[in-house]
Amino acid sequence: MHANQIVEALLFASQAPLTVAELARADEELDEDRVEEALAELRVEYDRGGRAFGIFELGGGYQILTRPEYARVLERFDAVPVSSRLSAPALETLAIIAYRQPVGRAEVEQIRGVSAGGVLRTLQERDLVGVVGRGEGLGRPLLYGTTRTFLEHFGFNSLDDLPRPEDLPVVLSRHEIGSDEEE
């Protein structure tokens, strides 16, 4: 275990920039001169090796950060979030709304057996479902239905194109094809 590697491990794992004095205190083998030396050597290694990160001086301390030229890639990466696929609960909720619309939150929750608030919000943010009216009864609950974005995304011309597979669960298939009164 060399001084360079100890300094590298500390810079990597630290939450904040570290001063030379702080680094020197970490191990008996280190002193401030040795730390300065290690920092200089690591910089050379990172440059020569073409590393995407480097050692930067911040507020009197040192920190390992990605080089600024990668900012664009990182930003773009963030713009394509991990969650660009819908989760299983979101897919189920979407299916229920698609086949049962217009449908209230209570009914969705009754079918799935779990609360639907978070998932409904996700689907609304994605503009796949929206509020299409209010139901009868206590509190006149909001009713949800699918949007134009939903049709466009899944390549349907109208709701009549929604496939009705044979194994569609009874709770989903209750809404009749024949009820196309809006057309």
Next chain:
Amino acid sequence: MHANQIVEALLFASQAPLTVAELARADEELDEDRVEEALAELRVEYDRGGRAFGIFELGGGYQILTRPEYARVLERFDAVPVSSRLSAPALETLAIIAYRQPVGRAEVEQIRGVSAGGVLRTLQERDLVGVVGRGEGLGRPLLYGTTRTFLEHFGFNSLDDLPRPEDLPVVLSRHEIGSDEEE
């Protein structure tokens, strides 16, 4: 800007493991094969260069972590956060869920002989377990399973990595806990 550097920048700037698919989405130049290649090349570079960190596989993704031989130095260092360990009841409950998943609360409580509500909540808050479905029978009980965070926290790449001592599979295989199997 090479594929290797893009992959390196992404891994370096991420707090959690990234899958090959996620990495491949970052740039048009990348695809999954190219990412695998980059990961392999970076590993060689880190090894040869004597880096204090390496690329490790966790929960199906890749993450840059310090090598274990630096744990001693880092442990003693204030500026390095130490992850909080789990209590004994939490670990036992987690073990039951990990090896029996999907499993309902009633079964967990029966095995442990004590109520599990509080511990289950803690494990859910720490995102180590989650609801994965509903069981058959009365009240359709919630079934719990482990999460990706669980794999990352314990250093497993997949559930296949769960340690299984010789005698565990026998006993854990659902129903047969034969009183006929001697020590």
Next chain:
Amino acid sequence: MSTAVQDPFLVGLERFQGPLDLLLHLIRKQDIDIFDIPIARITEQFLAATLHVDRLELDRAGEFLEMAATLVRIKAQMLFPRRVEEEEDDPRADLVRRLLEHEHFLEAAHLLVGAERDRARYYPKGYVEVRAVPPASEAPLETSWEDVRGAVRAMAERLEEPEPGYRITGRMVRVDEKIDLVVAALQERASIEFSALVMPWGTRLHAVISLLACLELAKQSTLTLRQASPFAPLWVYRRGAG
């Protein structure tokens, strides 16, 4: 008798996670063969330990007292004669099974502790630059209809079929809707088996309403209904066909 009570290993229940833990501790500490537990002795020791139960919170106390009751019951059952060769007859069998299972999960938890300790030796990056993440709604959605189909299939397996006649308010099955459906079906095909008209819904309500629709259409001479014999499949024919 009271010597067992004074045993030095009985140090407060707080350190035991539950009755199974305590019981296992008593057995293992005394090197007792778990397949031949001296139930009278263990029961006595367990009861002595649970005397301090009033110091525990109420729900924990309940767990210990329940086990005490189980032990006392087993002790009583042990007094009855039983055939030695039949393991199943042993009143202790279920308890032994639970103890072994509990012990194995203790072992599994121990393995997890080891894994956690090993994993903790690998440190992640302490500081990660903060980047502004755009809202998810701006990201392209990568979900196909096949994904939705998968969710539907999973749901079909998961969800119980509701009892026949189960209806959601405001979603009554209407005869005129069924009539439209049957007429539409007969525009595509000259004949159709009645059950095929009902299959997508599968409930008795839909079957009844569909039958009413067919009878209504038969009355209007829009279609004819045929059945070769009682209980044979019912066929619906377009007028003029068949």
